[in-house]
Amino acid sequence: MALSFLRTKLVARHVKSHLYQNKRNAGYVVLIPEIGEDADKSMLLSENGLPEFNDLTIEKCIAAISKQSLEYETGVKQIESSAPNCKNAFVEIFRPLELLDSPLELTWGMAKTLYLGNSCLMPTKSYIKIHERAHRARASKFNSRPIFQAAVAEKNRLKKLTDEEQRLLDKYVLEGKLNGLDVDGINREKLNNIVAEMQKERNFFRDKVSTATKIFSSTIENSEIVKDFPESLLKSMSVHNHPNKGPWKITLQPFIYEPFMQYCPVRGLRWNAWQAHTQRCSGYGNKDLESSTHLEKIRGLRQEQAKILGYDTFADMSMETKMAGSIENIYSHLDSLLEHARPMQDVELQSLQDFANERGFDDRLEFWDVPYWQRKQKWSLYNYDEDKIREYFPLPRVMNSLFNLCSTLFKIEIVERQDVHTWHKDVKFYNIFDESTNQPIAGFYLDPYARQDEKIRIYDDAGWHVSMRNKSTVSSTNPLSALIFNFQAPEGEKQSLLSFQEVGVLFQRFGHALRHLLTRANYSEVAGLSNVEWDTAEVCGHVMTHWLYDPNTIKAISGHYKTEEQLPEDMIVNLQKVRGHMAGYDLCKELYLSRLDLELHSTKTFWRDLVREMWPRYHSLPFDKYDSHPLSFTKIMSEEWAAAYYSHLWSRMIAADIYSAFEEARKRDGDVLSVGQRYRETFLAAGGGCHPAEVFRRFRGRDPSPQALLNNLRLSNKMIEE
Template identity: 30%
Template structure:
């Protein structure tokens, strides 16, 4: 291997431990990438020569672990850069990231398209298949080799000449387009705000929302004028002014609670038209078409009829038709429920909303009305408001309760370890995970819990900081858990909505699969190598515990008085679980089938030229099937912000949420069957879940993992029951 030197003063090259977030500057990225690329390319050239000379006599240890060691340094630095681009986005970092991205894409293509590597892995694959060894150690190797061969096939290893050249051009362009798409959404979300100075417009709005908007106004004064804290007036939630943004906590509060209908309409329309034709240089419409055309061309080059087929070739779902069948099976139950739910919401609006909601003035509820009146219906049905529950969901307590849960069922301990790692923002915390029996430190994670619209993209996600791998001698996996929850206001801690609590549990579920892996082959450790439509199993599984009594009472204490949540309130929360479950299911089915339709049957060439359906026509057509009660507005440009499929990994894969939810609900029903109040049995089932779903990672086929845990294949019965759709 090469001994090319690297600049060890560069914090991105200091990789013995955790990233040096306090030291990393955007200017560090280019020299780090160039150093690491130079070394990796030298090493890889020598490696290919060695493989060619060996002519098929290599063993597993000689190939994949070597490749992993070669790629580790660049992967580490680029992973840190990608993380910072999502949570600490700025012009300088953005420019450095975009400048280096083509180099990374080119380097990864070189690995995926190496004939010597492919031939060596094919020979190893034949050897592994010829053995009867059923051990987990061999299963990991088999899955890692199979995954690598599939990745190389889909990465163009079989292409030659002009096809190969064009394929690589497309990969480069798609990487650039997805980054631009995401940046446009972030910029457009940041660009919009409305300042309210008339307090009468906020009548009935919860105090927490008013405090959030008042704090947003103060923050905008600081950032706009660069004023010191002492120059800025104190935040006053009751006097304002109040600044509304399109950041998710702010937007949801507007849609749920703002009584001013015209203002709700303004904010709603601003949200659905972000990064569209209205946006000049931040317009994602041309990007939509170009991304779809390039993905379709990629699929054709690789011998597939469409991109959906290409996507499904590495997933559990066997076909586009199988995905549609599951969607339609659920829709058959969900759609009648959804239509009844909307009728009930509409009836309440007409009863309580005054003249503008009367039958004469309103044929049906507008999109900016539905969430507002849905909240009023929920409050009247259950005599419980979101504002009443928030004081019982202070983030520090929720974390304590979540950690108590995993200690109970998975036999681990989570301890705060702030100061043991550098962080990128003062609100980020660091934790260590220990095995409760041995006391061994087995994993760590960073938690970045609050929204920061100025430099952090929306949504919630888990990502890999450091993966477990014997090849690179990393035995302690480290995760990033990122949320965009309600931030603290003044001296009040972050008081979470119940949905934010569920989101935190969801991302922690992803983190647990990464952190509790016992796989040692890096390519299949944790979430690596897990089929995309199975990877949501542990995350959606964890959400179920938000309705478990011992779990809730482990953290639901009033942040001021420490009094536990009243019994009646908990019961109402549980009753609310299936409230609007029909509409929520249909919404997810729409997103999944819209994604699948765009990547299977849609002609982007004809759509862009106006000779066929536009992408927005497809949205309306799919909505007519899965949400016929709620037609998108003509100006709806939701697709221009659908980052999951245009700037993330969910292209022709958004259905995965529902696919995995079938498995997660069925998995949770194993705990229900032994009795959630039967502590000893719950612990036994929990250990089994840890030893299968959370432990085996991508080292075993996901259906086999599920069958090891459950003893059979999954059925949708538990999902339909949990959603009240039986």
């Protein structure tokens, strides 16, 4: 798949966003042999058919992926040779492709899992090469003109298809179209040159932002400044690995910058970090790291690409793989959210200003002040102390309660299996059973604890879900996943304790995994998370997190690690209020970035002029003339979210609307279980085998509305009046 926004395996986005930052820093290159002496793929599997992680090595992974990639590409060529005379694409093309997919997919998934679970055993340099080789092989079927033409011919035949068959055909046809398989002559050559040039510019942009992020640092010697910093932050900032002695280094790495801005009491230090963060690659400092030229080149190349492929703008082209369907539909929903969030932002900032003034702050709040005072106000209003709350969420209890909730809602049973080889002693394996079967329908690994220097750390992404193997009726394979987190490890007899934010991460990742694990699709290409539109890819994860604001659920999952006492009632109420704290301010930031991304990819206006024009509509605080945040917006410029950044917010909106069906059932007749079954039969079962707009209608009986999200954030008119 040549076009980035078509990559449908969500985990690849998380993995790639980190690993590609290190690509040019590799000290050596791992050469992948086309055939290795350990190339027998069965060497990677145990007798029970699961991965043999105990004996897995880089060399075995490389040898297996090399052999399987060659076999895959050879198999695609054989299918191509018979495609022109194809009478039934499902039998003659898609079934053979399914059989090709399975072994390559599993080996690739094992390498991803090992990379995220223990990067010492699978270093970034090695995984990049494995990833690129497997991706190149798998992309061959979507860059095949004979297969594309056979899919088009099959689609034009007048015969009744199931939803899944229609989606499978649509996927191959759309992938081929967006890869330019129906473009000929000079335009074909031009398109190839544009794609190559665009990748080069994206690499330049990414590398400059990465370098600019690493260049900045500032040191704190005074222990009084850091006295309220969380221990995890002190460890990250410690220069000599003595968190309580110092000195401590401030950097722009997200896992340091974000919490530092919340906890640092010295305004000058916050301003220094903020201006360095927002001016990255602006050219105000180091001219060699200026990225404005690359940003504008990328925009122009994407526009040319879209024109050649028959679209007015790149944003219009992006809509082909989105539930929203059109930019106008997105703007309509986002503007509806802004209508409620923008006036509330003014109220919230005035409240925060008053709060800060009462505590000795005698200046006007600026952007570098908000995170610090926002945290202080949250603590003051709701007694929100993560360390205190953490004591009520020991991981074993939370996991057990999460499994019980899913068992009740979806009529499944989650059972630990002992005879499984893993990559670390902390890792457990679970089978999932349906109530109507004696054989497992899916399985997953759980690797819960942080291990210093072994696991990747990203501040706002504390866990990963790896789709190791998809469900496929053709190849008789069941779904297999890995869930990898960085939670606090047990110390002695003290259990692992989760912050409420970490409980949310656990629920979100597990809800996301359920879409992969409980799919009922027959073809792996549209099973589970595959072929799910980008703006609904995160929906099922967000749906699960809503259960944390149900008082009965929060009581079930909480229990003090010493006394087993449930979370007190006042804390439960305050957790619900915390979700709406400064929600208008935070939502406006997301709405602004979502709109900025779409405008950058649908207009020709210079980026700085666009920012100045849009700013007042979304922000109460004035624009700083040196603020150059688009120049480090890697998610849309060098990663996979071009004209798709709004997807994060759209998924939240859809998820809130879905969960409101559970709330309505609870208030109306209490029949929540029937809603759970309907949710499983639609969103969890269908996967990418049915368009998400249709899946939503089948579940909700109507089109989506932003009202539920507004209610959850306490931003609806009724909530504001109260």
